[in-house]
Amino acid sequence: MSTLFLAHTExxxxxxKAALEALAATVQFAAALGTPFSVGLIGDNPGxxxxxxxxxxxxxxxxxxxxxxxxxxxxxxxxxxxxxCRAAAATVVTVPATSRWNRVLPGVAHRLGGRAxxxxxxxxxxxxxxxxxxxxYRQRMEATFTRSTRPWLLALxxxxxxxxxxxxxxxxxxxxxxxxxxxxxxxxxxQAPASDQQTIRPDADLLFVTGAGWTKKQAxxxxxxxxxxxxxxxxxxxxxxxxxSTKSLVDLGGEGQAILPFLSHLNQVGQTGSTPRHAKGLATxxxxxxxxxxxxxxxxxxxxxxxxxxxxxxxxKADILYVxxxxxxxxxxxxxxx
Amino acid sequence: MxxxxxxxxxxxxxxxxxxxxxxxxGPALKNEMMLPAxxxxxxxxxxxxxxxxxxxxxxSKVWLVCLGPKAKLQQVMMTVAQKVPFELIALDGSAGGxxxxxxxxxxxxxxxxxxxxxxxxxxxxxGGWESASRGAGATLQLVGERLxxxxxxxxxxxxxxxxxxxxRILERVEGGKHQVSVCxxxxxxxxxATGNLPEPRNNPQVGMANMRGIMPALQKAKPAAVGTGxxxxxxxxxxxxxxxxxxxxxxxxxxxxxxxxxxxKSE
Numbered sequence: 001m002s003t004l005f006l007a008h009t010e011x012x013x014x015x016x017k018a019a020l021e022a023l024a025a026t027v028q029f030a031a032a033l034g035t036p037f038s039v040g041l042i043g044d045n046p047g048x049x050x051x052x053x054x055x056x057x058x059x060x061x062x063x064x065x066x067x068x069x070x071x072x073x074x075x076x077x078x079x080x081x082x083x084x085c086r087a088a089a090a091t092v093v094t095v096p097a098t099s100r101w102n103r104v105l106p107g108v109a110h111r112l113g114g115r116a117x118x119x120x121x122x123x124x125x126x127x128x129x130x131x132x133x134x135x136x137y138r139q140r141m142e143a144t145f146t147r148s149t150r151p152w153l154l155a156l157x158x159x160x161x162x163x164x165x166x167x168x169x170x171x172x173x174x175x176x177x178x179x180x181x182x183x184x185x186x187x188x189x190x191q192a193p194a195s196d197q198q199t200i201r202p203d204a205d206l207l208f209v210t211g212a213g214w215t216k217k218q219a220x221x222x223x224x225x226x227x228x229x230x231x232x233x234x235x236x237x238x239x240x241x242x243x244x245s246t247k248s249l250v251d252l253g254g255e256g257q258a259i260l261p262f263l264s265h266l267n268q269v270g271q272t273g274s275t276p277r278h279a280k281g282l283a284t285x286x287x288x289x290x291x292x293x294x295x296x297x298x299x300x301x302x303x304x305x306x307x308x309x310x311x312x313x314x315x316x317k318a319d320i321l322y323v324x325x326x327x328x329x330x331x332x333x334x335x336x337x338x
Numbered sequence: 339m340x341x342x343x344x345x346x347x348x349x350x351x352x353x354x355x356x357x358x359x360x361x362x363x364g365p366a367l368k369n370e371m372m373l374p375a376x377x378x379x380x381x382x383x384x385x386x387x388x389x390x391x392x393x394x395x396x397x398s399k400v401w402l403v404c405l406g407p408k409a410k411l412q413q414v415m416m417t418v419a420q421k422v423p424f425e426l427i428a429l430d431g432s433a434g435g436x437x438x439x440x441x442x443x444x445x446x447x448x449x450x451x452x453x454x455x456x457x458x459x460x461x462x463x464x465g466g467w468e469s470a471s472r473g474a475g476a477t478l479q480l481v482g483e484r485l486x487x488x489x490x491x492x493x494x495x496x497x498x499x500x501x502x503x504x505x506r507i508l509e510r511v512e513g514g515k516h517q518v519s520v521c522x523x524x525x526x527x528x529x530x531a532t533g534n535l536p537e538p539r540n541n542p543q544v545g546m547a548n549m550r551g552i553m554p555a556l557q558k559a560k561p562a563a564v565g566t567g568x569x570x571x572x573x574x575x576x577x578x579x580x581x582x583x584x585x586x587x588x589x590x591x592x593x594x595x596x597x598x599x600x601x602x603k604s605e
Contacts, residue, residue, distance in 0.1 A: 072517060074490040074527075099511045103492045106439065106476035110483040115440055115568065118474050131572065136435045137350075138470050141358050143365065143436070143574040149567075185489050185521040191508060192515040200514025206602060239602055265495075265532035266514045282598070302581070303601065305594070309585055316580040322594045323587040332595030337602075 001035050001128075004090030005058070006081055008072075008100055009043030015053065017203070020163035022096035022156040025123050027057055027164065029094070032125035038062060039171075040084035042077070044070035047173055054169030061171040062087050064178050071187040072100040074107070076180055081108045083178045090151055092130055094123070097155040105153050114151035121157050130154075139275050139297045158202075159277040159298065197262055199236055199243035206241035207278040207299055208232070209269060211313070212248040213285025213306070214260065218327065229260050231330045238337035244269040244276065244295060246286050269295025284326040286313040305329055339397035340524060341457060342388040344424070345446050345465035345478060346381025347433040348406040348414055350374070352470065358574040364566040365436045365574040375410050375433075377418050380466025384530035386538060388464050389422030391497065400424040403449055405442060406433035408559050415552050420545035421538045426555040427453070431562030435471030436574075438567030443480030445562035450485065458485065458525050467492045467529035475529065482527035490527035491519065496534060 005026040007019040015023075023039075030037040038060040041050050050061045064080045081104060085093055093114075095101040102118055109116035122133030122144070132154060133144045192198060214228040236243055245267040252259050269276060273295060281299035287308065296302055296317055304314035305326045314321040322329065350356060350373040357368040367373065377385070385402060392398035401424060404411055408430040415426065427449050450456065450463075463482055468475040475492065482490050493510030500506055503523050508516040510531050586594070 072511070073519070075488045078488065099493060099509070099517075102475055103490065103509075104479070106474075106479040107483045107490065110440070110480050115438075116476055118476060126572075136472060136574075137356055137367075138352070138473055140356050141574060141576050143358075143571055145569050145571045147568050148570070184523075185519050187517060187519050189518045190511070190515050191518055192513070198514060202513055241602075266510065268532075280602070282602075297577070301601075303598065309587065315583050318583050319581055320584045320586060322589065322598075323585060324589065324591060324594055328591035329594045329598070332591045333598050336595055336599045 001033060001091045002089065003030050003033070003035060003037035003092045003094065004040055004085060004088040005037060006040045006084060006093060006095045006101070008077070008098070009041060009046050009049045013043065013045060013048055015049050016096070016098070017163050018096040018098055018158045021158055021161050022094055023053060023056060024164040025156050025161040026094045028161060029123050029125060029130070033128065033130070038088045038090065040088060042069045042080045042084070050171035050173040052168045053164065053166065054171040055166040056164060060088065061173040062176050063173045064176050068180055068183065072103070073183065073185050073187055074104055075183055075185060078104040078107050078111070079180055080178060082111050083176050085112055085151060087176045093151055093153040095153070095155050097157045101155055105155050109151070109153045112151050114153060115147055115149045116153040116155070118155040119157055120154045121160060123154065123156060123160065193262070199262055200266060201240065201242040202276065204240055204242040205279045206239060207244050207276055207281040208235060208239070208241040209244040209246065209281060209283040209286055209295065210249060210260070211246045211284065211286030212252065213287065213326070215249065215252060219325065224327065225260065227327065229262070231327065231334065232260065233262065234334045235330055235337070238334055242276065242278065243267050246270060247273060283313055283318065284330065287311055339460060340391065340395055340462050341401070341460045342392055342398060342462045342464060343401045343403060343450055344381065344385045344388050345403050345463070345481060346378050346385060347404060347469065347471070348375040348410055349378045349433070349470040351376055357576065364569070365571050366434055370434065371407065371410070375414050377414055378466050378469045378471070380468060380470070380530055382537070383533040383535070384464040384466055384528070385418070385424065386422060386535045387497065387530055387533045388462070389424065390535055395499070401427060401453065403427045403429070403446055405429040405431050405445055405562055405564065407431070408556055411559070412556050415556070419548035419552055420540040420542060423544055423548060426552045428555045428559035429562040430559040431564045433471065435469070435473070436566055436571070437472065437564045438569055439472060439474050439476040440480060441564040441567050443477045443484065445564055446477070447481045447484035449560070450481065461487070461525040463487060463525065463527045465529055467494070467531050478527055478529045485525070487525045487527050489521045489525070492529040493531045494528045494533070495531050497528060
């Protein structure tokens with residue numbers, strides 16, 4: 001059995017944190033199996049990135065380089081991954097679960113006659129065979145399983161292991177040649193909110209979850225959406241936290257109710273949203289039961305502010321529930337952070 | 339003019355309690371056939387976006403290719419049929435989350451390939467970028483590969499047809515951003531995230547028109563032998579991470595704020 005770790009370089013030529021975490025998990029996995037592993041990198045110029053991880057223990061470093069591989073595009077990424085897998089003759093292939101790899105991994109597995117599994121949260125060796133864990137039904141139940149088909153391609157979720165750290169060196173990377181047909185798709189750019197409106201920060205320590213309670217009538221009978229928006233944005237700016245939202249709050253716009261204009265479906269966490277990974281989480285004005293709280297699944301320390309002491313978001317889900325008015329508390333928090 | 343094929347399946351109502359059991363062919367949900375089912379949410383977004391696209395491009399047609407237990411499909415179609423016009427292709431098989439994406443994709447691709455007069459040069463293959471059951475985000479890519487489509491997009495929130503016929507696509511990427519791509523035209527695979535359209539209101543006229551085709555499609559639904567494939571499950575369990583929540587009442591906001599700020603600033 002041989003393992004291949006695949007990664008792509010970022011725009012600055014380095015490997016992202018998610019890639020280093022997946023590399024660390026691969027190193028551990030290969031050691032548990034007692035088998036060698038290789039590294040395959042794609043990008044405009046992945047050589048320096050290979051040198052940066054030269055001491056990771058890989059027996060081979062394979063690269064596919066060129067401007068065409070700087071762009072995250074299905075046709076070129078799938079062709080590159082296929083070529084690297086064939087060159088390494090790997091039976092198990094690991095990748096970080098980035099949007100780029102998630103897009104192509106199943107297709108690559110099909111081309112290789114193998115199978116792919118995504119959103120892997122656990123990778124181990126049992127009786128000399130790989131065994132993985134992942135969640136089903138939107139993080140509501142976890143399964144452990146193995147497969148008999150090879151190659152087996154696995155997209156490893158962020159946080160599966162601490163990011164790999166080690167000395168740089170000379171990787172003696174082998175270039176794998178690949179000629180692509182003329183692409184039909186071009187990546188022409190990215191759209192993102194203005195930097196002062198960017199509320200999603202994957203690397204933040206804290207996830208700040210807002211619920212529909214922010215837009216409901218308050219104790220004085222008034223709706224205070226404007227004040228809520230100011231408090232939330234001030235907190236995000238002062239704490240550098242990432243903003244998550246419940247589905248009910250995001251959906252209010254479609255129902256013609258007053259909304260927080262900086263929220264979009266991209267902020268949505270939970271059953272039909274994302275399940276981000278942060279060290280801490282603070283939920284405010286959130287209500288709902290188990291299906292909606294899966295957005296908390298991968299949050300370390302959790303606290304909540306709610307007027308309802310029996311709130312399903314908090315009971316059994318948070319470490320500490322403050323029964324209080326979030327408007328009053330967050331105003332004071334912002335004063336202290338400021 | 340486009341041939342728009344939407345792949346989608348059924349998922350249990352998310353508000354239901356889900357409990358895994360061990361069945362003869364692998365894991366399953368307790369009382370799975372009794373659980374109320376919905377069209378998968380992201381597949382639903384894909385269907386509404388597809389119908390909107392077809393409405394703006396005369397001559398286009400939307401197909402919904404659905405794999406699930408026939409009885410459940412009929413139940414769900416009673417609602418879905420009232421939303422937007424489409425023609426159903428039904429496959430009778432398991433829609434459970436523990437089935438293998440590769441087997442599901444093979445069944446879907448075979449059904450799509452069998453559509454009379456299918457013109458790949460006009461095909462937009464759509465679906466949810468993930469399901470709320472398996473949640474793998476793999477099936478659509480596999481169907482695309484089987485059909486030979488190598489322009490694929492996942493986490494799509496917007497599709498615009500440019501005057502020259504090219505497709506301008508926004509895909510979700512890391513950090514709350516969208517990657518903007520331009521594809522010269524069909525065929526393409528589009529795995530939709532939320533999109534931009536609200537759920538359409540029920541339209542009884544659309545429902546009646548759809549049902550004329552849906553009932554025959556359900557009657558002739560072919561059995562699809564999808565299962566867990568080469569997977570051997572060793573454990574399936576519900577999370578046991580219930581926390582001993584400390585409930586703090588009657589503290590003034592100043593004190594709570596101080597507590598929170600100390601916590602936020604701690605390592």
